Amino acid sequence: MSKTFRAWDVDQAWLLPPSIHEFVPAGHAAHLVRDVVRESLDLSAILSVYGEERGQPPYHPAMMVALLLYAYSVGIYSSRRIAKACAERVDFMAVTAMQKPDFRTVSDFRKRHLGALSGLFVQVLRLCRRAGLVKLGHVALDGTKIKANASKHKAMSYGRMVKAEARLEAEIASWFAQAAAADAADDRELGPELRGDEMPDWVANKEKRLAKIREAKAALETEAKEAAEAERAARAAAPKRPGPKPKPPMAVPADKAQRNFTDPESRILKTKDGFIQGYNAQAAVDTERQIIVGHGLTSSTSDQGQFVPLLDAIETNLGARPKEASADAGYCSEANLGAADARGIRPYIATGRQKHGHAAAVGARRTGGRVAAMAATLKRAGHRSRYRLRKQTVEPVFGQIKQARGFRQFLLRGRDKVESEWAMICTAHNLAKLCLAQAA
Numbered sequence: 001m002s003k004t005f006r007a008w009d010v011d012q013a014w015l016l017p018p019s020i021h022e023f024v025p026a027g028h029a030a031h032l033v034r035d036v037v038r039e040s041l042d043l044s045a046i047l048s049v050y051g052e053e054r055g056q057p058p059y060h061p062a063m064m065v066a067l068l069l070y071a072y073s074v075g076i077y078s079s080r081r082i083a084k085a086c087a088e089r090v091d092f093m094a095v096t097a098m099q100k101p102d103f104r105t106v107s108d109f110r111k112r113h114l115g116a117l118s119g120l121f122v123q124v125l126r127l128c129r130r131a132g133l134v135k136l137g138h139v140a141l142d143g144t145k146i147k148a149n150a151s152k153h154k155a156m157s158y159g160r161m162v163k164a165e166a167r168l169e170a171e172i173a174s175w176f177a178q179a180a181a182a183d184a185a186d187d188r189e190l191g192p193e194l195r196g197d198e199m200p201d202w203v204a205n206k207e208k209r210l211a212k213i214r215e216a217k218a219a220l221e222t223e224a225k226e227a228a229e230a231e232r233a234a235r236a237a238a239p240k241r242p243g244p245k246p247k248p249p250m251a252v253p254a255d256k257a258q259r260n261f262t263d264p265e266s267r268i269l270k271t272k273d274g275f276i277q278g279y280n281a282q283a284a285v286d287t288e289r290q291i292i293v294g295h296g297l298t299s300s301t302s303d304q305g306q307f308v309p310l311l312d313a314i315e316t317n318l319g320a321r322p323k324e325a326s327a328d329a330g331y332c333s334e335a336n337l338g339a340a341d342a343r344g345i346r347p348y349i350a351t352g353r354q355k356h357g358h359a360a361a362v363g364a365r366r367t368g369g370r371v372a373a374m375a376a377t378l379k380r381a382g383h384r385s386r387y388r389l390r391k392q393t394v395e396p397v398f399g400q401i402k403q404a405r406g407f408r409q410f411l412l413r414g415r416d417k418v419e420s421e422w423a424m425i426c427t428a429h430n431l432a433k434l435c436l437a438q439a440a
Contacts, residue, residue, distance in 0.1 A: 072428030
């Protein structure tokens with residue numbers, strides 16, 4: 001007696017067309033993201049761009065926004081992979097209603113509306129707050145290093161630029177001299193009417209490299225001059241202190257100062273796994289449901305200058321300030337502690353590197369009134385310190401973004417574009433949290 005199996009007829013035609021609501025189960029993130037975009041987001045900044053009646057009707061901007069946000073929320077960022085998913089994955093078909101924009105359409109839409117897409121962060125954040133996912137009781141701040149869309153091997157130090165500029169200039173000058181001599185010889189041999197004076201491609205390529213080196217060298221020199229002027233102004237405004245007079249700031253770049261030819265605004269950053277060419281992405285996360293309430297981006301390794309901008313971003317986004325804010329030792333300074341106090345926010349900032357089994361490092365070698373008081377506060381509280389909330393609040397968010405959703409390298413180049421891309425990543429994270437809460 002043979003076993004009876006269910007029928008499997010791949011040639012069977014459907015009597016009635018399928019409904020996209022049946023592609024994935026009710027409560028699936030695809031339905032929720034699509035409906036949030038259709039019903040709750042103000043897309044007027046994007047829709048207002050479309051005023052031309054001529055030509056083929058484009059894909060609906062709301063559909064494209066929903067497609068991008070859903071793709072980001074499930075860890076798909078490449079326009080080619082997004083287009084492929086539209087043709088192969090039923091969850092993407094539930095978002096696009098079975099429309100299949102090609103990768104160039106997806107890429108062009110993202111580039112054209114990058115600023116407006118990054119602006120959706122505030123709208124989604126406020127939806128999360130209305131849903132009760134944001135309390136602003138305690139907010140944790142941190143930064144994570146993410147690779148830029150550039151290789152660190154395409155960077156050159158200022159010292160090497162100086163040497164390479166002189167070497168290439170002499171090399172090109174000798175080539176021109178050789179070319180002039182060859183032209184003269186050709187004229188004597190072939191006559192003045194015949195060609196023979198075209199420069200080879202390798203001369204042009206060397207010239208282009210020299211031009212790039214000179215451009216990068218000039219940019220480094222300009223940055224060094226601006227930094228020196230800012231340092232002089234800061235020293236002039238600061239009260240005089242006893243002790244030896246500090247050396248004047250250098251208006252010339254250090255030999256080790258580097259600039260990348262592919263993405264000049266990215267920097268070499270040190271991470272626990274070595275050095276990368278990248279950016280330092282910042283986030284402020286509410287402890288209630290790990291919602292990102294503020295974001296930022298810098299090309300500096302140091303986090304210290306990002307503490308106040310993140311606190312101000314929270315107030316700008318939500319119209320309110322958190323009661324408490326925690327951060328690791330990279331944010332610790334007298335100025336940052338004073339800024340938190342001035343805003344009525346209780347800070348919990350580590351004053352030194354955290355040791356295993358301690359709430360925060362208490363043997364910090366820092367001096368100063370607020371820093372010393374913070375070290376004493378953390379030591380006195382021990383394991384009961386509110387600082388313990390930092391690691392369980394903000395670090396899982398970076399894990400979800402970088403590990404669960406696989407975002408480990410920016411696709412765009414230039415700080416403004418990368419900052420907008422980071423805003424989209426934060427928006428997708430919050431949207432995923434919102435969908436998870438609504439499905440529960």
